[in-house]
Amino acid sequence: MHPEHHTLDVTAELERFTRACRDKGTPVTHQRLAIYRAMLESHGHPDADTVYRQLKPSYPSLSAATVYKTIEMLESLGLVRKVPAPGPKRRFDANRHPHHHLWCVRCHGLTDIESDELANLALPKGLDFEVMDYSIQFSGVCAQCRDASTTNAGVG
Secondary structure, rough: OOOOOOOOOOHHHHHHHHHHHHHHHHOOOOHHHHHHHHHHOOOOOHHHHHHHHOOOOOOOOOOHHHHHHHHHHHHHHHOOEEEEEOOOOOOEEEOOOOOEEEEEEOOOOOOEEEHHHOOOOOOOOOOOOOOOOOOOEEEEEOOOHHHHHHHOOOOO
């Protein structure tokens, strides 16, 4: 298993967002586009506060409320989804392709992982349950944190 990033076509996704907004009669603002672009370009599964801090210097009139409401709208449109991550902050993922996550318990990093083996998992026979979606999350320590621990262990 190795982490991979499915390449998103940011331009096509922004056009999809624009069409979805227009279909619903929702204005397409430059701030909403910037918020969605930031989420599409992030591999870190950001929370709303992270997106707000990233965009605020370029969009001085941007409010945290606008970011929160836009992310809620993106979620309702099916363009982003919540990632089940430990901790108090709700984190989001704009990668809608089937994938799973690696969660580092030290740095709290979330990394996408795509795996044919995981994509083909099936429930045990005899369960009367229709699976609509699933996500697997592995918890552990990422290579950077592990390497930092090894390096720091030798210091003293």
